[in-house]
Amino acid sequence: MMSLHPKIIDLTLDRVWRLLAAVDNPQDRLPPVIHLAGTNGKGSTQAMLRAGLEGAGQRVHAYTSPHLSRFHERIMLAGKLISEAALTEVLDRCYAANGGENITYFEITTVAGLMAFAETPGDYTLLETGLGGRLDATNVVEKPALTVITPISIDHTQFLGETLTEIAGEKAGILKRGVACVVGPQPDEALEVIEARAARLGCPLFVYGQHWHMWEERGRLIFQDENGLLDLPLPALIGPHQIENAGAAIAALRVLGCDEAACEAAMRDVTWPARMQRLKTGPLVDAAGTAELWLDGGHNPAAGETLAKVLGDLPKRPTHLICGMLNTKDITGYLRPLAQVADSLTAVSIPDEMNTLPAEETAEHARAVGLTAQEAPSVAQALAALVTAEPQARILICGSLYLAGNILRENG
Structure with missing residues (x-):
């Protein structure tokens, strides 16, 4: 097809x-x-x-x-x-x-x-x-x-x-x-x-x-x-x-x-995965230990504003983003509101996705809007580094429905 x-x-x-x-x-x-x-x-x-x-x-x-x-x-x-x-x-x-x-x-x-x-x-x-x-x-x-x-x-x-x-x-x-x-x-x-x-x-x-x-x-x-x-x-x-x-x-x-x-x-009774979804079971959750692990597939400026409001309303915790996006999206518009509520961003490339924005470019865009940013080869490695440095963190995997789907498959 x-x-x-x-x-x-x-x-x-x-x-x-x-x-x-x-x-x-x-x-x-x-x-x-x-x-x-x-x-x-x-x-x-x-x-x-x-x-x-x-x-x-x-x-x-x-x-x-x-x-x-x-x-x-x-x-x-x-x-x-x-x-x-x-x-x-x-x-x-x-x-x-x-x-x-x-x-x-x-x-x-x-x-x-x-x-x-x-x-x-x-x-x-x-x-x-x-x-x-x-x-x-x-x-x-x-x-x-x-x-x-x-x-x-x-x-x-x-x-x-x-x-x-x-x-x-x-x-x-x-x-x-x-x-x-x-x-x-x-x-x-x-x-x-x-x-x-x-x-x-x-x-x-x-x-x-x-x-x-x-x-x-x-x-x-x-x-x-x-x-x-x-x-x-x-x-x-x-x-x-x-x-x-x-x-x-x-x-x-x-x-x-x-x-x-x-x-x-x-x-x-409504359920809808990857829309500010708290992950509660699976290997990624086990790896997160005492950290909160969240997942969201929003990817445009309006979604960034919405996520920033949601994160701002949650009980205060150190908040870190693991972000992968497509190269067709307005990444600056998406990240600008999130820079007000997140302490850092770890950029990843979306696995097996031809149109992924390379992690280094995502990190550059994040720094341009005032976020402390670094890169990681995978979500698992990004997560491991974050929970080692801050075990009680709130970690949000975000930026793309394609990345969210990959996470849901990985995490069972």
Whole structure:
């Protein structure tokens, strides 16, 4: 399949439409679709939505990317990861139907996911965009039940545009005529773009700060919309940014007609690896000894700001970063807020990743924003040096979902 990949990725739906037609248009036979786009938080929001719907007794299909440790994570069928046999079978059919034509890895695997969803009984299908929205391979459902746009910020500028306005235009491309959209907290210029497109298409909007509000109060999540007030547990995912994501998930559940019990399940039962995840078992944890070990896959400036807030709110401990990033990311924008809360950074290259930023360059960028920085050949060696010097430290492995996936595989 990888040999079919075009030499240059051009965002277009032509290849997807061709392959969908060859496999009898599974996008037209899906259980009701909830389509999510956004720069940050769409994965966490989708995970909460899934927990809420499953808490209400619904069978939920979910499509997400990228995967962390196994490709199967991308395709969840009625609450369970797709099996090896089912995945192999549906990919074989896609490969045969494609007839050797150029197609990207994401496009052909998205079509495979849509086939699996169409052929498995379910009550809802959650589709998370991979990149942008307007020309994303998931943007092929004519009439979803609901769309959701989580916070938009600068990322993937080589594909989506240099400004928030341009990027918001791409994300807002998932809006469909007459279909309601839940909108999470947005910069003003992004919200203006979404509202203008919604007005053209007659999409009812449910916008944070206008139609719904959420806040933390005395260790509880308070959500309010025109239907009343909900007093809920805080989300099981850590960090103040998860309050925003929770708000979008609850707003979506309310639009879908779910009750308070479903909203409670969304907060209580959600799991989402490598999003400020405390590692508690495994060989890396054993090697950390009495140090705290955390993992996060955020990789853009907004994620850096969010992580800095999370770390700042935790009980005070010496805090050290082990960081590996891709060479396509704004590393300075990511590290600048973290320099305010971290005591040091150890740079690593991401194993087996062609587009990794070399460790020495990551370290240079870290020093440029005021972080004490050094390099290590591997995460394990970086960890060993840090815990030897400071056994009670808080250590965060961060900078890339690809690095996070590698850690989850290593750590079992």
